[in-house]
Amino acid sequence: MSVRRPSVAPHARELRNPALVFAALGDKTRLDLVARLCAGGPLSIARLTDGADVTRQAITKHLNILAGAGLVRDIRVGRERLWEVETRQIEEARRCLDRICSQWDDALGRLKLAVEGEEH
Amino acid sequence: MSVRRPSVAPHARELRNPALVFAALGDKTRLDLVARLCAGGPLSIARLTDGADVTRQAITKHLNILAGAGLVRDIRVGRERLWEVETRQIEEARRCLDRICSQWDDALGRLKLAVEGEEH
């Protein structure tokens, strides 16, 4: 199998898949999980389950989705599995929104120029 | 250092439903739409459709979802329906991520203090 690595630079600090990250954040339960992990540091699945109103299995699935988006990371400790947040990815998401907004600002600027140019 | 104030800021314009907004952004097609609207100003459905690889109907559905999250707004002009981005909502989303990250920073701070307290 061809190990074709993406042409994108490995260390590029951009989200490789913004939609994936936003989709992961786009669920109330998962957003709660992220918030709890941010507020309280590493927590086990069991800990995360009580306090949530769904099954442990559901929590596990959500954590896997968050992990798939690079938003959380797990650490195995004994029979427990602790999860902690990956802040860098969240910051990347934030920056992604920044970029979009600034595009809009640019567009406004261009529009202004164009309008002024037409007034003669 | 964070002064302990009522957990929710009084007049802060917060997202009433962050998950909804993130979910709306959590789809490649929709993210593209938002980006295009940000970069190019108001566009009609027809305009948005060519350039996308799905049907006009699909685009319409996506736009409605974005509108439901408050991310875009439509203006009817003649037989056309122009869509433009609602930057405030995007900024709110960005701020939401900020808040989450800062929680984490606070937690790190507390953790540091606690560890230092234990070293005796």
Next chain:
DNA sequence: GTGAAATGCAACCGTATGGTTGCTCATGGC
């Protein structure tokens, strides 16, 4: 007024998603 363009509406379809239950496996405490 006729035709083409820009949308709207509704039904339909396959699949992903969020959730559950039931069972097994590993680990730590006593």
Next chain:
DNA sequence: GCCATGAGCAACCATACGGTTGCATTTCAC
């Protein structure tokens, strides 16, 4: 060694989601 706890695995289920097609409606342009 025993047993409770923490977690994994797999099957299953209802519904939401992304997408399509077909047809009706409004509006502009000539």
